Amino acid sequence: MLIKEFKLLIRDRQSLLLLFLMPVSLILVISLALKDVHGKMVSNRVKLEIVDHDESLLSKKFIETLKKTNSCRIVEGGDERKQALVTIKKGFANTSSLLIQPLALDLEEDVMLNSGNATMDEMEVSENSELDGVLVFVAEPSLEQVYRHLIRHSLNTALISCIVENELETEAFSSDSSVQSDLTSSLETVIKEGSGKRQAIPTPLQQTVPAWAIFSMFFIIIPLSNSLITERKNSLLQRLRTYPISSVRIILGKLMPYYCVTLMQFFLMILFGFFIGPILGVPKLELGAHPLTLLPITLCVGLTATSFGIMIANLAKTFEQASAVGPFAVVIMAMMGGIMIPIFVMPDFMQTLAQVSPLYWSLEAYHCVFISEGSLIDVLPGLGVLLIFSMIFFMIGIVSFRWE
Amino acid sequence: MKALEAIGLTYSYPGQKDIALKELELSVAQGAFQGILGPNGAGKTTFIRMACSLLQPNKGHIQLFDKDVCRNVVSQLVGYAPQEIALYNHLSAWENLQFFARLRPGGISQFQENMSLLLEKVGLSDVAHKRVSAFSGGMKRRLNLAVALLHSPRLLILDEPMTGVDPQSRNRILQCLKDFHGNGGTILYTSHYLHEVEKICETIAIMDHGKTLVSGTLAEIMGKKKHQLNCSFDKRIEDNLLKDLKSRLNHATIKSNEKSLTVITDEPDSLLKELLPLSHQYQLTLLNYSDNARTLEDRFLELTGHSLRDG
Incomplete structure (x- = not known):
């Protein structure tokens, strides 16, 4: 199951291109746009x-x-x-x-x-x-x-x-x-x-890399739901039902390669911030005092994103539904979670409401490491919340799984 | 032992008023090549899905080789090729077979030989490592069948396996089916191509409105009434003439439409003998007369009617 899914994913070049180009483009454009803001800060403006x-x-x-x-x-x-x-x-x-x-x-x-x-x-x-x-x-x-x-x-x-x-x-x-x-x-x-906890001035990449990497990781819903819905539409799931294989195995087999992609997405964005950013004139990405903490955070964020994709893929009846509802939900969650609009400019009730967005907890965890130099202990509560989100999404995905 | 036995199968799709299957009865002998015919919405696919344990009946039960249908029984005994081409387009033919083999107990090693043999049989050996997305409709259909045959099932269930297939591919598929059947395999085959079913199936069941209307060999289905006589007259056929004719030809099926008359009978000579004096009595002139051997299509339309089934 895993081998097949990896092969399918690797051969679907358009989806892969979308998954990696989108965050790179977003980070590049927004970092360049914020470059001047950063410059002002450096010169005490x-x-x-x-x-x-x-x-x-x-x-x-x-x-x-x-x-x-x-x-x-x-x-x-x-x-x-x-x-x-x-x-x-x-x-x-x-x-x-x-x-x-x-x-x-x-x-x-x-x-x-x-x-x-x-x-x-x-x-x-x-x-x-x-x-x-x-x-x-x-x-x-x-x-x-x-x-x-x-x-x-x-x-x-x-x-x-x-x-x-x-x-x-x-x-x-x-x-x-x-x-x-x-x-x-x-x-x-x-x-x-x-x-x-040094309150350093965040570089543009420290702001854009986690925010837009999270956003792009959640966009995994598009290829993931496309893949599952296509299998359902082509009666592949129907055929698989005549095989000794459980729905959980099918879902896990589907989840794993896309999970790996989300991890790769984030670490590619880190590499971009490290090596490509400075070439383009954006200050190099600083990883904070505990860069290894990024690993458990990314593992949790990736799991939440793919579980969310599994849920959308199973709840949607058609690919059109999934490709309309999924991205819409991600954009709303991104707005609520501070990816697009800083949390602090929101009114109180919105700041409270932000906590229902898994993207909020994801961004908080990355900011804790990048900006506040937090360690694993500091981000653990946030990671716990993300794992709860993952479990809920995954369970809904399992319960709503349809063979046809 | 019966390969398949359906008793009183009843099923309604959730949220739908119409009953998909109504007390359906069907028995398929082991080693049979059973065709299932029916217009759109007759319940063929619902029945097949039930036989593959994809749906559970609301009432009644279904057995495969004397075992109640469940996923375990189906996975061991049944090879299923759905109506859609259930293959992974981004994988090659070989990789598709590998994938489905991996899911079976024993894994690839147990089916390696069979994979090569099947690709040879369906004529895809040369393109085994080409992606399915590059295949024609006929090639995909052949691979779809190969996947169903991979674990050498005892019962092969095929839902419209010839849809969109060119004559060459059709021949190859038919040859594969004949080989499988020749080796003792049982085939359950649904199709819209009546001529094809008539040609290849030993036994046929005609379904409509969720029921089996008739089932048996082709001869049994066609019955004794092998002639269809069509007559046309210069005037409208009066009801009294029809009444008189029906009373004289007790065993014939008679239908009229304005100036034409269709008579289905096993004694064509008796019609002319009775009809000519009657037409004279009612002052009708016989313009045309033809005696046709009845086809399965005639019988199918007779049983299921001529109205369109678009719903």
């Missing part, structure tokens, strides 16, 4: 405006430290159109909560971002803002998540650096054991987040 209402020694030191991070172009109190805004409120240097709640700025940012579709101008934060905290970070909703992560990371780093330096100078907290303990704990958290 993301603007961060800082309004300092505190004007203390500490706040000035904080701004200087922030400038040294070189993560963005810092504008102090200018009137340029901003992409991100940091407001240092009065009392920045005196608030004890600053010492123990440096992470509060994350919360405040979320509060601002969730205040509706407000523009940057509408979200101007003044000294009298109702928001708590002494340091407020606001980003334009259109600013990509990765850049916001980057700014937040820089703010954390600068803040910690200032606090530590300041406290070492004054030794004000050394006698208060509870404050010392809280600070130590907060710093550990911040340092762990800041250095343990």
Whole structure:
């Protein structure tokens, strides 16, 4: 069964061409399109405006430290159109909560971002803002998540650096054991987040390779359903039913070669990112700190994609149905799952709804490795979800299998 | 021992009002070359699918060589060639046979010799390693048959095996079937080609509306009434003349249509003897008269009617 399926697949050159050319083309075109965005980031073209209402020694030191991070172009109190805004409120240097709640700025940012579709101008934060905290970070909703992560990371780093330096100078907290303990704990958290999982600027290929490779892997439904439906239409399955062979064996035999193709698709895209991308002027694909983690992720994503194909092939009565419903479902799942539209620009309910898309979990797992430098342990929950998806799709495929 | 015995088979497709098989009865002797005829929708393919364990009857049962039909029995005893060409187009003839051989217990090694022999028999040895997609319709049909014969089944079930086949391929297929039958194999053969069935099948069953209308040897099916007499007159045939004629020719089947008369009988002379005085009495002039030997097609149309079966 396997030999036959491999032979059939290898000889179906048009389908193979589609399966490998599509992701290459998508990745190439989108990476080249994003090349300039990347260039802007490298040259610190993301603007961060800082309004300092505190004007203390500490706040000035904080701004200087922030400038040294070189993560963005810092504008102090200018009137340029901003992409991100940091407001240092009065009392920045005196608030004890600053010492123990440096992470509060994350919360405040979320509060601002969730205040509706407000523009940057509408979200101007003044000294009298109702928001708590002494340091407020606001980003334009259109600013990509990765850049916001980057700014937040820089703010954390600068803040910690200032606090530590300041406290070492004054030794004000050394006698208060509870404050010392809280600070130590907060710093550990911040340092762990800041250095343990580097928030690097993703290259265009780090964004496009996983996204479009996943998208293309799910397009395996077209040749897979074509193959199964053709066998049904030509009475081959009917003939096979007069042989001592089970439907599960037929489905597994069908699944395996296409599963291999999905794996090859992904690793071909990796090779493309490594070798062809730089030739075309796109920065080389960086695989993160745990590149081997890509293997289990790809095994799970490929299994989910082929199981989905098996389900579509068995549910569809004709090839026309499969080739209309299948790609439509993949495109919808891709949109929901953040392949085409970044998750963060979606409203809350859509961000929750995204989790019903297997493509969301696939992309999250790859991003965890590429961008957040996650290890196998970090991606395991996501892989578990993908395996559950695979099992559901496969079971539906088995149950709905028809010999004729 | 019967090769196939169907008793009271009843089946309705899910969601369909019409009954596909109604208490169908059919018995095929071991070693028989059984033809099954019927118009479209008669239930031939449903019956064949049931014989291959592809469908389970709602009522009744079917046995192959005294064993109730199940997948295991079918896979051992039956060679099935569906109406469609059930082959892999991207594989060669040899690879197709290899694939189907692999699925059988014993694998390729057990069937290696048979594969070569079958390709020789169906005339595809020279193109054994050519892809099926490059084959003509006739070549594909021959390979379709070869696959069904691969494991030397005891019963060969063929659903319209000659569809779209050129005379050369047809001859080769017929020769293969004769060889198989000559070696003691039983064949169940459905076809629309009445002349062909008449020529090659020893026993024939005519089905319609899910029932077996008649079954037996060709002679048994044709009955004694071997003559079909056609007469045409200058005027419309009156009902009274028809009534008188029917009373005088008790054993004949008489049908009239305006000015023409069809009489099926085993005594052609008696018709003229009775008809001529009657036509004179009713002031009709006989314009044409012909005496034709009845064919299976005549009998088929007589049993199943002349209305079209497009549904």
